[in-house]
Amino acid sequence: MLGQSQAFSGFSVDDLDAARRFYGEVLGLEVAETGEGEMRMLTLRLGGGASVFVYPKEQHTAATFTILNFPVDDIEAAVAELERRGVTLVRYPGFDHDDKGIVRVGNGGPAAIAWFTDPAGNVLAVLQEN
Structure with missing residues (x-):
């Protein structure tokens, strides 16, 4: 049913500005920011056309994996x-x-x-x- 979908993954962070700097400036990824205020989010563009959604979460818990x-x-x-x-x-x-x-x-x-x-x-x- 979803085999042809352009699926993407996502994860949360506690500081969207720090994430934008890290992924863009430190790791050198293409980072797009959309939304305003509480609806701000990032899209990381990866090789091969893949993308990952990054969103802020107040009670963020870091992934242990x-x-x-x-x-x-x-x-x-x-x-x-x-x-x-x-x-x-x-x-x-x-x-x-x-x-x-x-x-x-x-x-x-x-x-x-x-x-x-x-x-x-x-x-x-x-x-x-x-």
């Missing part, structure tokens, strides 16, 4: 650039992170992954495929 994954060709270069732009990587207990904060995975999944958060605490990742 990865909400966006960004595939990259060179994870070490991507991590270095994120850190240069002020992003701090998240190190989760139980994972074997290298000195750069990268987890080498394999076994049918991505070859490597590194997690970080947006200003609202939502979890994001860069990953390098096999």
Whole structure:
């Protein structure tokens, strides 16, 4: 029934202005803002024509799971650039992170992954495929 729909995902943040700066200036995504006052929202334009809806929520609770994954060709270069732009990587207990904060995975999944958060605490990742 919905197989032909142009579906999109969305998530909340506690500060729309901080989100706009982070996703636009730090991550370099195309960010469109619409609405006014309490009806302001962002649309993040991703590769391949995909988009993600970002909306403010007063009682925002950060996602404790990865909400966006960004595939990259060179994870070490991507991590270095994120850190240069002020992003701090998240190190989760139980994972074997290298000195750069990268987890080498394999076994049918991505070859490597590194997690970080947006200003609202939502979890994001860069990953390098096999």
